[in-house]
Amino acid sequence: MGRKAGSLSPARQSLIRKGLIYAPEHGKIAFTVPNMARFISRQPRETQ
DSSP states (O other): OOSOHHHHHHHHHHHHHTTSEEOSSTTOOEESSTTHHHHHHTSOOOOO
């Protein structure tokens, strides 16, 4: 993603609190909603 891991921690924690992802093991995340990864991959990417 072009960012340092520490800069993503607040976003990761927010998604965990909202119940959208969980951490099945250290360094990994998984979606709680079936097929969410497919949905996200179909979304247009933002340009920076």
